[in-house]
Amino acid sequence: QLQLVESGGGLVQPGGSLRLSCAASGSTLEYNSVAWFRQAPGKDREAISCITTVGHVTHYADSVKGRFTISRDNAKNTAYLQMISLKPEDTAVYFCAAVRRTSCTYYPPEYDFWGQGTQVTVSS
Secondary structure, eight states: OOEEEEEOOEEEOTTOOEEEEEEEESSOSTTSEEEEEEEOTTSOOEEEEEEOTTSOEEEEOTTTTTTEEEEEEGGGTEEEEEEOSOOGGGOEEEEEEEESSSSOOOOGGGOSEEOOOEEEEEOO
């Protein structure tokens, strides 16, 4: 059973950067496509980006395009979300999720495994 743990969240000033990590255990992440989602209070869960098993990135949400970069290191069984030029509206709980398929999906119910989330707060 794949287990995911996010880390790297915290409080950062506007314009700052963070790198989130999604560490997998219990099984290999290699055969799973991985996505990052976020959810702000009172809002629906938003798909940020997804990376396929072979590292192909098909989509970034318009709200993060040019500022966020998804990546993965199968040797380390970890996926990442590099975030730069952070804005107050990026404040949310960030989740990684994995689905055992080679292609990406942005429909949360299709994901088999979820992390517990990490809080990102962008504020001066």
